[in-house]
Amino acid sequence: MSKMTGVVLPGNRQLEFRDFPVPEPGHGQVLVRMKASSLCGSDLRAIYRPTDQGHGPEAYQGVIAGHEPCGIIERVGPDVTRFKAGDRVVLYHIAGCGQCHNCRNGWMISCTEEVGVEGGRAAYGWQRNGGHADFLLAEERTLVALPDELSYLDGAMVACGLGTAYAACLRASVSGRDTVLITGLGPVGIGTALLCRAMGARVVGAEAIPERIEFFQKLGFTEVVDSRDVKALDTLRSLTQGNGFEVAIDCSGNATARHTCLELAREWGRVVYVGEGGSVSFEPSPLLLHKQLTLHGSWVCSVPQMEDLLEHLVRWNLHPEIMVTHRFTLDQAREAYELFDSGKCGKVAIVWEDNQA
Known part of the structure; x- marks a missing residue:
């Protein structure tokens, strides 16, 4: 497969399907095959609904949407040391520079490097391609292992909302x-x-x-x-x-x-x-x-807190998948966003047919 379909949110409650090349992982990167990608209220507020999605590097960049992704590693690039093909992973939804004080403490959400510069802070689904496509190119430093006891939908819930x-x-x-x-x-x-x-x-x-x-x-x-x-x-x-x-x-x-x-x-x-x-x-x-x-x-958790949360979910036998009231396939993304926008539902997620816990 050389191309894939991705969901783009141009604003004004519109949704587009566009073709993208399947990316090849570079140094420190992995290619993740998506299994579940849930919708987030911040996407409604800042991307899906507005006619003006902001200006400058902090604004939505017209990339593939979806910052609550979970899947399995398809292949890895050079210098990837902690993960391998076949590993089940959750993605921390912000890729920080990895070098500033906040990033070194696990708070990539608060990365102090300028947004938009190479190697700077970039959110999946906002400044770089996200999870509403078959594959996602991710930085290894944003990956957290998904315990065997949890499903891919459990993992997607953790990625931002939980x-x-x-x-x-x-x-x-x-x-x-x-x-x-x-x-x-x-x-x-x-x-x-x-x-x-x-x-x-x-x-x-x-x-x-x-x-x-x-x-x-x-x-x-x-x-x-x-x-x-x-x-x-x-x-x-x-x-x-x-x-x-x-x-x-x-x-x-x-x-x-x-x-x-x-x-x-x-x-x-x-x-x-x-x-x-x-x-x-x-x-x-x-x-x-x-x-x-x-x-x-309080904004969001840190990477260490996300790891801690996954451990506790297993310990508590708590499966956040129970928050999901509606599941859609990728080609039903328009209906998914329309329902989620109504507020008359719980969590809404895009899942892939081969999604297995």
Whole structure:
């Protein structure tokens, strides 16, 4: 095979199929045959929906979409030492320079090298070709081994969404002593709930979309409040006997939800903002200072944290594949994005017919 079809997102809710050459791995690179490539809400917000996808090197570069890929190594280039053909791998979704302080500590998401320069920071599916094609050219340093106990879809969930949720849980030091409020039950919110439950915490959700509330309940979570209800705040407060939540994590990016997390956090509680976009306005003295809260901003996990998460998923017998409500083949990518854009679903993934756990 010398050519492959890839999905490109030109904006304005459009999707195109284009032909690309199958790449050949160079020094320190591997060619990964895709088995699962899931969709991410950040792609909707910054690439799929906008008519203006930004300017400069940080903007979407018209490459193959998909930054939540998982697959099996087809072949390796020179100087690849940790992996070989046939290995099952998850990809960390940012390829950093590998040399700056942040990259050396595993935080390639925060690579300080200029985006767009050779060897600089580049996100799969944004500044370099991603996983919505049969093959993906990857840097070895972005690969993490997929344990045999986990499926390719499990791995795709980890690549960004669940890793983002895990980083938020670590920031909040979630434990079995906590009651955790999660606002926004999209894929990241659902993933956060699953992880908090695995860590022993009591989980309470708040969401405005009925389909998401229903899916949350299908996963075994019994405490959830419709945030459209005028009494939602009082209902949530009553679930803690008026004491508030030890941890509140916003996964929505919604201003009201962010404010709710501050309002309902217990004194000396921990609040984490992980949902992208939006804004928030609040009075620091009564909501933050006087309650002595700790407010964290959390982006995504590091490479070591991703490795740690995969190990814990096996230990907890937790399969994030359960977050996937709809699966599509590559040629159905347009339908996949339209459904995901509606918000009336859980996680959506593109899978290949030969996808075997």
